[in-house]
Amino acid sequence: MTAYPLIRTKWSNEHIMAALFAVLVLYLLPQWLDKPGELFGFAVLLLFGLLIDVAANMFRYHKPVCAVSAAVTTAMLELLTPGVPLWGRLLGVSFALIIGKHIWGGTGKNPFNPAAAGLFFMSILFVVEFPPFYAAVLLVPAMLFSLPFAGFRPFAAGGMILGMLAAMLTSGELSIINMLSYGVVFWGCLVITDPATVTPDPLIGLMSGLLAGFLPLYLSGTVWALALGILAVNTVSAVTADNRGKAISLARLSFKGRKPFHYSIDEVKLIDAVGEETGYNGEMPELSSDQIMSRIRENNVFGFGGAAYSVYDKIMAVMSCGSKAGHLVVNGVECDPGLIHDKWILKRFPNEILHGIDIISKIMSFESIVLAVKDGEICHVPESVKLHKVADYYPVGAEKTLIKEVLGKEIPYGAFPAEQGILVMNVQTVLAVYEAVYLNRKADTRFLTAADLRNKKVQVVRVRLGAKIHETVEAIYPGQGYVFAGGGIMQAWLAEDEEVIDKKVNFLAVGRFPAYKESQLCSKCGLCRRNCPEGLKVNDIAKLVDEGKLKETEKLHAEKCIGCGSCSYVCLAGRNLSKRTLSAREFLRQKAVRFCNVK
Amino acid sequence: MAKPGRDFFKGKEVLFVGYSAKNNQFSKMVYQAFMDNGMKVYPLNNKADSSYDIKVYNKLADLPKIPENAYVLLNRENAKSIVGTLAKTGVKRVLFQNKKNVDADILQECQKQGMETAVACPMMIYGKGMHKIHAFFAGVR
Numbered sequence: 001m002t003a004y005p006l007i008r009t010k011w012s013n014e015h016i017m018a019a020l021f022a023v024l025v026l027y028l029l030p031q032w033l034d035k036p037g038e039l040f041g042f043a044v045l046l047l048f049g050l051l052i053d054v055a056a057n058m059f060r061y062h063k064p065v066c067a068v069s070a071a072v073t074t075a076m077l078e079l080l081t082p083g084v085p086l087w088g089r090l091l092g093v094s095f096a097l098i099i100g101k102h103i104w105g106g107t108g109k110n111p112f113n114p115a116a117a118g119l120f121f122m123s124i125l126f127v128v129e130f131p132p133f134y135a136a137v138l139l140v141p142a143m144l145f146s147l148p149f150a151g152f153r154p155f156a157a158g159g160m161i162l163g164m165l166a167a168m169l170t171s172g173e174l175s176i177i178n179m180l181s182y183g184v185v186f187w188g189c190l191v192i193t194d195p196a197t198v199t200p201d202p203l204i205g206l207m208s209g210l211l212a213g214f215l216p217l218y219l220s221g222t223v224w225a226l227a228l229g230i231l232a233v234n235t236v237s238a239v240t241a242d243n244r245g246k247a248i249s250l251a252r253l254s255f256k257g258r259k260p261f262h263y264s265i266d267e268v269k270l271i272d273a274v275g276e277e278t279g280y281n282g283e284m285p286e287l288s289s290d291q292i293m294s295r296i297r298e299n300n301v302f303g304f305g306g307a308a309y310s311v312y313d314k315i316m317a318v319m320s321c322g323s324k325a326g327h328l329v330v331n332g333v334e335c336d337p338g339l340i341h342d343k344w345i346l347k348r349f350p351n352e353i354l355h356g357i358d359i360i361s362k363i364m365s366f367e368s369i370v371l372a373v374k375d376g377e378i379c380h381v382p383e384s385v386k387l388h389k390v391a392d393y394y395p396v397g398a399e400k401t402l403i404k405e406v407l408g409k410e411i412p413y414g415a416f417p418a419e420q421g422i423l424v425m426n427v428q429t430v431l432a433v434y435e436a437v438y439l440n441r442k443a444d445t446r447f448l449t450a451a452d453l454r455n456k457k458v459q460v461v462r463v464r465l466g467a468k469i470h471e472t473v474e475a476i477y478p479g480q481g482y483v484f485a486g487g488g489i490m491q492a493w494l495a496e497d498e499e500v501i502d503k504k505v506n507f508l509a510v511g512r513f514p515a516y517k518e519s520q521l522c523s524k525c526g527l528c529r530r531n532c533p534e535g536l537k538v539n540d541i542a543k544l545v546d547e548g549k550l551k552e553t554e555k556l557h558a559e560k561c562i563g564c565g566s567c568s569y570v571c572l573a574g575r576n577l578s579k580r581t582l583s584a585r586e587f588l589r590q591k592a593v594r595f596c597n598v599k
Numbered sequence: 600m601a602k603p604g605r606d607f608f609k610g611k612e613v614l615f616v617g618y619s620a621k622n623n624q625f626s627k628m629v630y631q632a633f634m635d636n637g638m639k640v641y642p643l644n645n646k647a648d649s650s651y652d653i654k655v656y657n658k659l660a661d662l663p664k665i666p667e668n669a670y671v672l673l674n675r676e677n678a679k680s681i682v683g684t685l686a687k688t689g690v691k692r693v694l695f696q697n698k699k700n701v702d703a704d705i706l707q708e709c710q711k712q713g714m715e716t717a718v719a720c721p722m723m724i725y726g727k728g729m730h731k732i733h734a735f736f737a738g739v740r
Contacts, residue, residue, distance in 0.1 A: 004652065482634065494653045497663070513631060513652070518624055579652065 002582040003491040005565035006453060006484060006514050007260050007337070013107075013523045013572045017068040020149060020190065024075035026142035027186065030134045031082070041086045042078050049074035049093045056102040061520065069107055070097055076115035076191070080223060081122050083129045092122035107521040108573075111238040113197045116230035123224035130223045131181040139180055146189040152525060153193040155205035156233065161188035163213020170218060187213070191230055195525040199237035208233045252393035253531045253566050255337040260489055261456040265343050271461045271476060274445050284355065284438055289363045292437050299436035301443045305331060305399075305426035306487040308503035311433065314425075317418035319364050326421030328366045329406055330357060330430055332373040333390055335397035338489020338507055341447045342427050343375070344460045349431055350379035356430035357385060359437050360423070372406050394490070395564040399424050401533055413534075413560050448501070451489070452477045453511025465502060469495040473508050481510035490565035517574030528567035528577050534560045538567040538577050545580040550587040558584035559592075603717035603739065605724055608692060611638050612666035616681060617673040618642035618655050626672065627652065632725040633670075641666060659688055667691040670721055671700065679705050686712035696720055 032039045053070030073096050081089060096118025104110040122128060133139060150157035164184045168174040179185075192198055192209055199205050212233045216225030287295070297312040318326050330353070334342035346353065357369060361384075369385045374396075376389040390396050390405050400411045403422055411417050417424055425433075428447060435441040444465050450473065451458045463472055473483045473495075485499065486492030488507045501508075528538035534557075541558045544550070558581055567577035613633055619626040626642075630653065633640045641662050642655045656662050665688045671678050678700055685693060692715045695701040701718055709716045723734035 496654050513627065576652070 002579045002586070003486050003493045003563060003565070004514070004576050004579045005490040005568050006492050006509065006511065007489055008514055008516070008569050008571070008574070011572060012517065012574055013519065013521060013525075014066045014068050016523075016525075016572060017072050021068060021071050021075055023142055023145045023149070023190065024072065024079060026145060027079050027133070027139065028075065029142075030136045030138040031079075033138070034134070041089070042075075044086065045078055045089050045093060046071060046074050048090055049097060052094060052097045053102075056097070057106065060102075060106055065521065069101075073097060073101075073114045073118065077118050077122070080115075080119055080132050081126070081128050082132055084122060084126045088122060088126050091125070092118045095121040108196045108523050111197060112231055112234045113191065113194045116191065116227045116234070120224055120227035120231060123222070123227060128223040130221065131178075131183065132223065133181045133183050133186070136180075143180075143185045146185050149193050150189040151193075152195045153198045153200060153205055155200075155202040156192045156198045156209035157188045159206040159209025159211075160192045160213035161185070161209075163210040163215075164188065164217055165213075166210075167214045167217035182217070187226065187230075192233060196523050197234040197237060199233075199240055200526045200529075201240065204236060204240055208236045252391070253395075253570060254393045256392060259337050260453060261451060261458045263340065263458050265340065265347055268340060268344055268458070268460055270344075270348075270447075271450070271459050273461060273463045273467065273472060273475065284359075287437065292359055292363055295437045295440060296433060299432075299440065299442045301429065301432045301436045302503050303426060304428035304432060304446060304503075304506075305397075306491075306504055306506055307399075311425070311429060314418060315360070315363060315423065317416070318421055318423045321419050321421050326364070326366055326423060327407055328357070328360060328369045329402060329422065329424045330369070330371045330385075330427060331397060331399075331402055331424055332371060332427040333397035333402060334374070335392075335394045336488030336490050336507070337394070338451060338458075338492075338509070339449045340458055341449045341460045341506070345427050345431060345447060346373065346379050352434045353379075353427055353430050354381065354385070355438065356432075356434035359433055360425070360430070366423075368407075370406050372402055394566060395533055395562070398533060398562055398564060413557075446501070446503075448505065449488075449507050450476050451507070451509040451511075453489075453509050454481065461508070463501055465500075467501050469499045469501055469505070469508060470497060472501065473510055476508075477510045479510075482513060484509045484511065490569065491563055514576075515574070516568070516576045519573040519575065522573045522575070525572050527570040527572060531566040531570050533562060533564060533566070536560060536581065538581055541584055542575065542577045542580040545584050550584055551591075553584035554588055554591075559588040561585045603694060603719050603724065607694060607715075607717050607724070608638070608668040610667060612664075612668065613638050613640055614662070614666045614669040614685075614690065615640050615642040616669055616671045616685070617677070618644045619672070628726075629670070629672070629721050632722055636725045638725075639666075659684065665689050668694070670694045670696075672696050673700060675700060675702055675705065679708070682708050682712065682714075686714055690714060692716075694719065694721060 049070045050067045053067035054064065057065035074093050077089060077092050077096060081092065096114040100112055100114030100117030101110045161184055164182065164187065165174065168178055192212065212229035216229040219225065293312060301311040303309040303311060332342055332346050361369065370388045371381055371385050372388045372390050374390060374392050376387060381387050388406050395401055396405055399417060402424065403409055403411055403417055411420065432443045436443060445462060446465060447460055447462050449458060450461045459476060461476065469485050470483050483495045484492040485495040485505050486507050487504060492507060492509065522539060524539065532538050537556050541553050541556050544552050561581045563578060563582050565578045567581065571577050615630060630640050630642060642653060643659065644655050645657060659665065667690060669685055669690045671693055673681065678695065682705060693709055695718045697720060698718060706716050719739050722730040723737060723739040
C-alpha cells in the first residue's frame, strides 16, 4: 500500500470556476442595471449552455458532471458580445462549448479557450461592439476581484496587461477610462489565465501574452483581433507544452491557519504506553569516541525521522567521506502538519538533546552545528550551537530541502548528504543517542503523534516498537474508525489488522478516509508541479500511470518523488496524485533492482 | 430475484469480490459503507497491486480467513466463474450488485451449491441519504 495525505485543500476546480462566474456577474451588473431586460436573455443563454455541457458530459462520462465551466463560458460571451442578438449568442455558445471544448475531450483537454473560440466565431458572423465595457465605477469591484485569478498564469497575465497598456500608450489612448472600457484587467486576469489553454512557462507566457495584448489592440482594435490573439497564445502553449522545462514556484505549501488540529504544545501531555521511567537524569560516563560509537551500535540507535537508518552507519559514512570538517544539522522542524511530538520533545527535553549533540561532537568535529526549528522560542542553545529558524512551509523538514535551507547546499538526486560531510539527525534520534550513551538504553521505544481526525484531538504517545497499531490506537481513542499509520498526516496509510509500530511509523490516527473526489477534469492548473519539491511534472506522470504506461514515467524522473504528498493536497481536481507518483517510483526502483540483479 | 435487508449478511465480515482494479470511487464508497456499519471487509481482486488505498488481496488463499458473506462486483462471466470457488471456500451468502452482474443460471448455481443469494446495491442497505430513497423505491428494506 502506498502512503497519501489524510488532509487536502478545500478548494476545487468547481469552487474556482464558481468564483470566476461570480466575478463575471459583477462585470455584467452595470449592463443589467442599464437594461434589465438583458437579464432574461442571459438566463436563457445560461440554461442553454448548461444543457449542452451536461449533455456532452453525460455522453462522455455516463454520469452527471459539474457544468460550472460552461456557465463561465456563457457569461464571458454574454459580456463580450454586446449588440449581438440572442439567437446569435446561442449559436456562439454552441460553437464555444462543442467546437471549442467538447470536441477535444472536454474540460482540461481543449487546446483553445472555449470563450475565445466562441468570440472569434461570433465576431466573424456579427458586428461586435468594441470596446465592450461600460466605463463605469461599478466595474471597479469586478476588477479588484479579478486580480487573484492572475495567479494561475501570472506571466501571461502580466504580459497581456503590459501589451495592452503599451498599445494604448503608443496610440495615445492611455487613460483610466480606456483601461476600464477596453477591459485591460478583464483580458489580463480572466481570459489569458485559463490554465488549461495557456502555458505556465514564464518566458513563453510573458512574450506571447505581451504580443497578444499589444498587436490586436494596436493594429486593429477589434474583438475578433483580441480573440485571435488569445487563440494564438493557446496555439503556442499547446505546441510548447511538451518542451516546457521550467516552472517558477510562486507558491510554497504552508499550513499556517490550516492545521488539522489546534493545540498548545505546553498543554500536551504524554500518554506513556511503555510504562518505564521517563526521567532523563543520567550522568555522562567517561567514554572514548570508540566506546560512544559502540554504545550507539549496541543499542541499535536508528533514525527516528522516518528513514530508520542505522545511526552508527550514518556517522561512519560522514567520518569516512574525507571531508575535514563537516556539518551537523539537528532537525527539529517537523513540517508535517499532523506531527507534534518533535516540538514536544524539544520543549520537554532540551538539555538531553544538547547533551546528545555534545556526545556526537565528541565523536567527530564539526565546522558548524545547527539546530533547525520553526519556532525560535522553543528552546535555548549554547554558543556552540546555532539556532536556525526556518521558513514555515512543507516539506522544509525533508533532509535535502532542509540542507538547502540551512546550509545553502544543493544535494543532487542520488547523492547522500553524508558524502559531503553533512550529518542530519532528527531531534528524537539525538535524544536516543543521549539515552544510548548516558543511560545505556536500547532504542526500542519511540515517541509519536496520535491523532483523532474526527474530533481534531492530538496526543504525544510513547510506545514500544512492535506494539500493535490497532491496539495502541484503540487504547487512546476507543471506538470505531479507520486506523491510519505513517510518517505523518501527509504520508499515511490504512493500517492492517496485525500491523505493528516499526521504526518508520511516526504518526497514528483514527478518522475517515480523505475525501479524494478523483475528478477526471484536470484543469492543468499546475499547482501539483509548482508545489513539488523535486519540480516533477506530476500531472504528466499521473496521466501515464492511469494509462498503465509505468515504464514511460522514467523519462519524467518519477523515481525522484520523495512521497511528501504535496501534489495530492493541492490538486484542485481532488486526485490522489502522490499515490500515482509513488506507484511509478516503486515500479522504477524495482526495475532498477532487477537490472542490477541481472548484471 | 430476492431483495435483501440489513439482516441478509450474518456476522460482521464480508468478502468484497472485485474491488475495482482502478480503485474507483464506487468500490471505495461501498467499502466505507460496510466499514461504517461495523463490518470487517476483505477486498479481493486478482489484479491487486500496491497502489490501492487499502489492503486488497490478490487471491482467496491470501486472506487470513474466508468470511461467510460475499459481495460480488463482477461482470456476469467472471461472476459465473467464481461461484464454485466461493462455495468451496465456505461462503454461505452472496450479494450481487445488480441484474447486470447476474443471471438466473448463476443464481441457480449458487443455490445448488448451498449459498443464499440476493441482488441489490449494498449502498441501499448500508448507505445513507439518496441511497435510502433508492432503497425505498427498489423495495429494499
